[in-house]
Amino acid sequence: MAEFAKSGNCFSCGLKSSMFCLLTDIQLDEINSNRQQVTFKKGETIFKSGGPLTHILCITSGMVKIFLEDKNNKKNLLLKIAKPTQLIGGPGFLVDELHHITAIALEDTKTCFIKVSDFKEIMAENSKFAFEFIKYRNERVIFYFQRLMDLTHKQTHGKIADTLLYLANEVYGSDSFDTLLSRQDLADMSAMTKESVIRIIKEFVESGIIACNNHHHFEIMDKNKLIKISKTG
Amino acid sequence: MAEFAKSGNCFSCGLKSSMFCLLTDIQLDEINSNRQQVTFKKGETIFKSGGPLTHILCITSGMVKIFLEDKNNKKNLLLKIAKPTQLIGGPGFLVDELHHITAIALEDTKTCFIKVSDFKEIMAENSKFAFEFIKYRNERVIFYFQRLMDLTHKQTHGKIADTLLYLANEVYGSDSFDTLLSRQDLADMSAMTKESVIRIIKEFVESGIIACNNHHHFEIMDKNKLIKISKTG
DNA sequence: CTGTTATGTTGATATATCTCAATCTTTTGT
DNA sequence: ACAAAAGATTGAGATATATCAACATAACAG
Numbered sequence: 001m002a003e004f005a006k007s008g009n010c011f012s013c014g015l016k017s018s019m020f021c022l023l024t025d026i027q028l029d030e031i032n033s034n035r036q037q038v039t040f041k042k043g044e045t046i047f048k049s050g051g052p053l054t055h056i057l058c059i060t061s062g063m064v065k066i067f068l069e070d071k072n073n074k075k076n077l078l079l080k081i082a083k084p085t086q087l088i089g090g091p092g093f094l095v096d097e098l099h100h101i102t103a104i105a106l107e108d109t110k111t112c113f114i115k116v117s118d119f120k121e122i123m124a125e126n127s128k129f130a131f132e133f134i135k136y137r138n139e140r141v142i143f144y145f146q147r148l149m150d151l152t153h154k155q156t157h158g159k160i161a162d163t164l165l166y167l168a169n170e171v172y173g174s175d176s177f178d179t180l181l182s183r184q185d186l187a188d189m190s191a192m193t194k195e196s197v198i199r200i201i202k203e204f205v206e207s208g209i210i211a212c213n214n215h216h217h218f219e220i221m222d223k224n225k226l227i228k229i230s231k232t233g
Numbered sequence: 234m235a236e237f238a239k240s241g242n243c244f245s246c247g248l249k250s251s252m253f254c255l256l257t258d259i260q261l262d263e264i265n266s267n268r269q270q271v272t273f274k275k276g277e278t279i280f281k282s283g284g285p286l287t288h289i290l291c292i293t294s295g296m297v298k299i300f301l302e303d304k305n306n307k308k309n310l311l312l313k314i315a316k317p318t319q320l321i322g323g324p325g326f327l328v329d330e331l332h333h334i335t336a337i338a339l340e341d342t343k344t345c346f347i348k349v350s351d352f353k354e355i356m357a358e359n360s361k362f363a364f365e366f367i368k369y370r371n372e373r374v375i376f377y378f379q380r381l382m383d384l385t386h387k388q389t390h391g392k393i394a395d396t397l398l399y400l401a402n403e404v405y406g407s408d409s410f411d412t413l414l415s416r417q418d419l420a421d422m423s424a425m426t427k428e429s430v431i432r433i434i435k436e437f438v439e440s441g442i443i444a445c446n447n448h449h450h451f452e453i454m455d456k457n458k459l460i461k462i463s464k465t466g
Numbered sequence: 467c468t469g470t471t472a473t474g475t476t477g478a479t480a481t482a483t484c485t486c487a488a489t490c491t492t493t494t495g496t
Numbered sequence: 497a498c499a500a501a502a503g504a505t506t507g508a509g510a511t512a513t514a515t516c517a518a519c520a521t522a523a524c525a526g
Contacts (some may be wrong), residue, residue: 068382070462075386091374094367100375123361130367131356134327139338141324142333144377148401149301152424153308155512183474191385193514198475215474215522231305388482416504426484431505448492448504 019173022128030122036113046088046103048112053097055113063110063171063180064088067188069102078189079147081106081171081181087136093119107179147192150189152231160200161230164210168220175220185213255361263355269346271351279321279336279344288346289322295342296404296413297321298423302462308396309420312380314404314414320369326352339413384424387466391425393433394463397443408453416448424460 023031037060040046046057051068062196064082079101082088091097093116123130150162163186168175187194205208209226211219266290269294273279276445279290282302289434312334315321325331326349347462381393395420420427437443442459444452453459 068378070382077381077385091371093371094364095371101377130363131327138324138326138328141374145301145333148310148381149303164274196513199304215313
């Protein structure tokens with residue numbers, strides 16, 4: 001198992017320019033000695049909504065889908081795709097110490113488990129670390145605000161445009177990408193049915209806005225048009 | 234202008250059992266000497282999305298609606314009704330120092346303006362205060378998660394049930410209440426049109442679930458039924 | 467390689483909700 | 497008190513999207 005970089009620098013596991021850069025050697029040692037590395041296979045559940053929040057996770061490699069679950073209606077809402085160097089844990093921290101989101105590995109994924117108690121201790125000692133955490137949280141809130149507006153006020157074309165732009169810009173960093181997400185996942189992300197997703201993707205392909213082969217390769221051909229569709233809803 | 238209570242206690246302006254109880258005398262003095270009390274008339278804008286976030290506000294008296302604005306579509310999403318002793322500021326804190334929400338007084342409202350720089354200083358000195366702030370933020374995130382699920386997956390009857398239950402339980406603390414919200418506000422809160430709100434309220438009245446006089450007085454007659462409607466969507 | 471299961475696709479139909487326009491009611495300002 | 501403005505209500509019609517069922521294709525296990 002790789003050790004963390006010393007001297008207030010980032011994790012050796014790839015965590016660059018994150019809040020962990022703010023830690024002292026002593027604090028890094030403390031986290032380092034208590035952390036556990038765990039590997040998940042594709043499709044495995046990393047943690048589940050309602051379960052105890054004992055650790056904050058850092059993704060070392062792989063990809064994870066994070067979503068809200070509804071027991072009654074079995075309708076999920078996919079919130080984000082988490083990638084390496086991102087922390088996942090959720091808002092139960094300092095509240096009820098429960099998970100409010102579910103995380104499932106989209107491919108084989110390595111994670112570091114950091115004890116919540118270590119997290120708290122360091123946060124109490126190191127105010128810059130706490131500030132960075134609040135900043136991170138607030139950024140997420142701004143993101144969810146946008147999600148609330150988009151999912152409640154836009155119609156299907158706009159929502160699919162949003163989902164495709166999110167994947168290209170935020171997840172894959174390219175207008176041409178292969179995704180691990182199923183049509184149902186795209187539907188859960190856009191708050192609609194998989195049938196509607198399929199129909200709109202077909203429309204987008206027919207009008208030359210995107211290309212799509214073998215179900216999982218996407219290419220954005222006319223990004224301006226897609227952005228316009230996203231804006232007009 | 235009233236002074237804050239000393240000895241680590243709450244604001245004299247009514248802020249009870251809040252995070253301000255965690256401050257020392259010195260810290261309270263610091264906030265106290267820099268704060269400004271501002272009164273807003275009914276309908277006045279307290280701050281607007283996009284504007285600079287220079288102060289965190291504490292509501293001393295009155296009621297405020299907090300909502301997300303969309304410049305293009307002029308469709309708003311009402312997030313919450315803020316009441317006395319609540320802090321309002323929003324997630325721009327430590328991110329871009331801008332407001333991401335708009336606040337409008339629903340009635341004559343008194344507020345305390347606390348400088349963001351004071352807030353930061355005290356948070357750096359007092360880790361318990363920072364923890365309390367993170368807790369507060371995380372509670373909001375959990376609330377927004379629920380909102381995301383409710384607004385995207387439920388249909389109109391369920392969403393109106395949610396809105397009525399929110400007003401009764403969280404805002405007015407009674408199953409019988411007069412609200413300052415218009416039909417359009419209820420629509421903005423439930424992510425639907427005012428016409429649909431009106432029709433469903435009429436249905437609820439006709440089936441004896443609620444009573445509603447002179448547009449603004451509501452009374453929940455059959456709460457169990459309303460809860461059931463909220464659950465089944 | 468082959469049957470089985472999961473995922474994707476298409477079409478026909480139902481329906482919830484919005485839109486628009488007319489009308490009625492309440493609130494507000496003078 | 498009255499006119500004007502704002503908000504609430506109702507109805508008819510349009511439409512976007514879900515639902516359901518059948519079928520096609522891809523992925524997977526033995």
